[in-house]
Amino acid sequence: xxxxxxxxxxxxxxxxxxxxxxxxxxxxxxxxxxxxxxxxxxxxxxxxxxxxxxxxxxxxxxxxxxxxxxxxxxxxxxxxxxxxxxxxxxxxxxxxxxxxxxxxxxxxxxxxxxxxxxxxxxxxxxxxxxxxxxxxxxxxxxxxxxxxxxxxxxxxxxxxxxxxxxxxxxxxxxxxxxxxxxxxxxxxxxxxxxxxxxxxxxxxxxxxxxxxxxxxxxxxxxxxxxxxxx
Amino acid sequence: xxxxxxxxxxxxxxxxxxxxxxxxxxxxxxxxxxxxxxxxxxxxxxxxxxxxxxxxxxxxxxxxxxxxxxxxxxxxxxxxxxxxxxxxxxxxxxxxxxxxxxxxxxxxxxxxxxxxxxxxxxxxxxxxxxxxxxxxxxxxxxxxxxxxxxxxxxxxxxxxxxxxxxxxxxxxxxxxxxxxxxxxxxxxxxxxxxxxxxxxxxxxxxxxxxxxxxxxxxx
Numbered sequence: 001x002x003x004x005x006x007x008x009x010x011x012x013x014x015x016x017x018x019x020x021x022x023x024x025x026x027x028x029x030x031x032x033x034x035x036x037x038x039x040x041x042x043x044x045x046x047x048x049x050x051x052x053x054x055x056x057x058x059x060x061x062x063x064x065x066x067x068x069x070x071x072x073x074x075x076x077x078x079x080x081x082x083x084x085x086x087x088x089x090x091x092x093x094x095x096x097x098x099x100x101x102x103x104x105x106x107x108x109x110x111x112x113x114x115x116x117x118x119x120x121x122x123x124x125x126x127x128x129x130x131x132x133x134x135x136x137x138x139x140x141x142x143x144x145x146x147x148x149x150x151x152x153x154x155x156x157x158x159x160x161x162x163x164x165x166x167x168x169x170x171x172x173x174x175x176x177x178x179x180x181x182x183x184x185x186x187x188x189x190x191x192x193x194x195x196x197x198x199x200x201x202x203x204x205x206x207x208x209x210x211x212x213x214x215x216x217x218x219x220x221x222x223x224x225x226x227x228x229x230x
Numbered sequence: 231x232x233x234x235x236x237x238x239x240x241x242x243x244x245x246x247x248x249x250x251x252x253x254x255x256x257x258x259x260x261x262x263x264x265x266x267x268x269x270x271x272x273x274x275x276x277x278x279x280x281x282x283x284x285x286x287x288x289x290x291x292x293x294x295x296x297x298x299x300x301x302x303x304x305x306x307x308x309x310x311x312x313x314x315x316x317x318x319x320x321x322x323x324x325x326x327x328x329x330x331x332x333x334x335x336x337x338x339x340x341x342x343x344x345x346x347x348x349x350x351x352x353x354x355x356x357x358x359x360x361x362x363x364x365x366x367x368x369x370x371x372x373x374x375x376x377x378x379x380x381x382x383x384x385x386x387x388x389x390x391x392x393x394x395x396x397x398x399x400x401x402x403x404x405x406x407x408x409x410x411x412x413x414x415x416x417x418x419x420x421x422x423x424x425x426x427x428x429x430x431x432x433x434x435x436x437x438x439x440x441x442x443x444x445x446x447x448x449x
Contacts, residue, residue, distance in 0.1 A: 015302040015304055019302055020302050020304060020305045023297075023300060023301055023302060023305060023309060024305055024309065024312075027297075027313060028312060030316075031312050031313065031315070031316040034317075034320060035316055035319050035320070038319065038320040038324070039323055041323075042323040042326065042327040045327035045328075046323065046326045046327050046330075049327065049330045050330065053330055114337065136334050137334075138334070143413075
């Protein structure tokens with residue numbers, strides 16, 4: 001009678017658990033070393049690229065700015081940014097005379113495929129949003145990316161009303177998305193036909209961010225105007 | 231003469247060229263379809279993904295080949311995955327350091343190189359049985375074949391879908407781009423067309439060799 005069942009390996013041929021653990025441990029250690037090494041080598045370049053991306057976007061969304069200073073809102077107050085501080089970053093842009101031209105802040109919301117991250121410019125004197133630049137998005141080419149390319153949609157942000165409520169909390173009028181061509185108020189955004197989800201994401205992130213930051217910018221305007229020169 | 235699975239392969243030009251044509255991972259083996267369809271909406275994305283995958287393939291397979299006598303059979307897949315994930319992480323950081331724009335364009339597909347069956351398949355079927363040198367040459371060939379296939383798709387899709395090649399305008403304002411070509415359905419259309427062309431070439435080659443055989447026997 002022939003034995004058709006596969007018999008277990010004899011004890012002499014079976015791989016000892018110790019050898020398996022040693023191999024996995026060695027490979028994991030080597031892997032960890034290589035990952036840490038490449039992280040340490042590339043970190044300064046990645047940080048530099050991120051700074052450059054924000055700087056490039058800042059000078060676009062704050063027209064007239066030639067220099068910048070970074071501030072951070074840590075939940076209690078606005079102060080000059082240092083490398084250790086966590087919080088919401090406020091990038092203030094100044095002209096060549098050192099006058100404040102506007103501030104830029106990051107905002108994010110889920111789009112059609114992934115989170116859309118933008119940097120938007122806020123003019124504290126007209127209390128309005130002056131434009132935005134996309135830092136990261138994965139919207140459908142030809143459809144969702146119209147939030148950047150559609151001139152009519154971009155026209156919404158020439159002076160989008162975002163004035164703080166007199167009570168000092170939130171916006172006087174929330175930023176809302178309306179159907180294409182139905183904008184009647186300066187705080188409304190005309191949606192893009194066929195790209196509603198992407199345009200709604202932009203409206204939502206601007207509303208959420210301005211609800212929090214617009215009153216703070218108003219309260220700390222003198223600090224932002226003075227910058228760190230004091 | 232066919233080679234036994236565990237037989238060491240001598241390094242010849244064929245070791246490299248096989249990956250480009252006979253064993254092309256995309257047009258012949260249909261491996262790694264996820265990045266093939268997803269990131270080939272422009273030629274530069276296709277080239278970057280091809281080069282990143284080639285680097286991971288060559289480096290991870292080299293390490294697998296060097297360690298092939300020490301890796302126990304029971305934990306080999308886990309070991310291969312750790313090795314591949316290490317090189318993918320290195321590529322991820324490197325692309326971020328080179329260009330954030332490119333990194334954003336490739337999205338999650340860089341990290342997903344870890345689960346590209348072309349790389350794991352090569353580790354299991356080739357690198358774990360062959361010495362370092364043939365593994366490197368074979369990996370380079372397969373990587374070149376993969377990059378070539380991605381470029382074939384990326385070039386066609388960018389020209390038709392955006393009227394550009396590597397971001398340079400080709401036709402001016404009069405050209406109306408076929409937006410569908412840079413959307414996911416366009417990836418399937420172009421892949422289908424390339425597979426058809428490759429199948430036709432293969433069939434023609436087989437027909438010609440059969441004809442030659444018949445002529446020789448007849449003479």
